[in-house]
Amino acid sequence: MNVVNIIECSMVDGPGIRTTVFCSGCPHHCVGCQNKSVWSPAKGEPLTNDTIESILSSIEPNHITGVTLCGGEPLAPYNIDGMYSIICAIRERFGNTKTIWVYTGYLFEEVPDYIKDSVDYIVDGKYEKDNPTKKPFRGSDNQRMFKKVADGWVQVD
Numbered sequence: 001m002n003v004v005n006i007i008e009c010s011m012v013d014g015p016g017i018r019t020t021v022f023c024s025g026c027p028h029h030c031v032g033c034q035n036k037s038v039w040s041p042a043k044g045e046p047l048t049n050d051t052i053e054s055i056l057s058s059i060e061p062n063h064i065t066g067v068t069l070c071g072g073e074p075l076a077p078y079n080i081d082g083m084y085s086i087i088c089a090i091r092e093r094f095g096n097t098k099t100i101w102v103y104t105g106y107l108f109e110e111v112p113d114y115i116k117d118s119v120d121y122i123v124d125g126k127y128e129k130d131n132p133t134k135k136p137f138r139g140s141d142n143q144r145m146f147k148k149v150a151d152g153w154v155q156v157d
Helices: 047-056 080-094
Strands: 002-010 017-022 063-071 101-105 122-126 143-148 153-156
Touching: 002 047, 017 047, 017 080, 047 080, 063 080, 080 101
Parallel strands: 017 063, 063 101, 101 122
Antiparallel strands: 002 017, 122 143, 143 153
């Protein structure tokens, strides 16, 4: 997995102040994608233990709410293991005190259970340029937001 950007102190990729991790590579190729330049999985730099440690350090302060994982496509077959490494490292160090959001073009129903078991929010669905939305934290109206609750997942719209 390659990382193309890490934005510390983001306030647009989920609630609160977050660190956003952008991976490269996306099989969806949505028309109008804002990150078309990172469709190739070869863009960026390989994920390393130092990269993960940098992400963890960036969310250490109490005022940082958590991490958002996006791309590219974080759940593409060539990215999912690296993303899961980041997720596990966050949970190991912070438990459930930091929220983890995942933006994916795959549908919620296609997300592997081990990812669902480890994150707090999933925003699903391919971006549709001609389907604008006023829903928070989404790019098009077809995209759904799911939140983990005590007894499973609920759709938040």
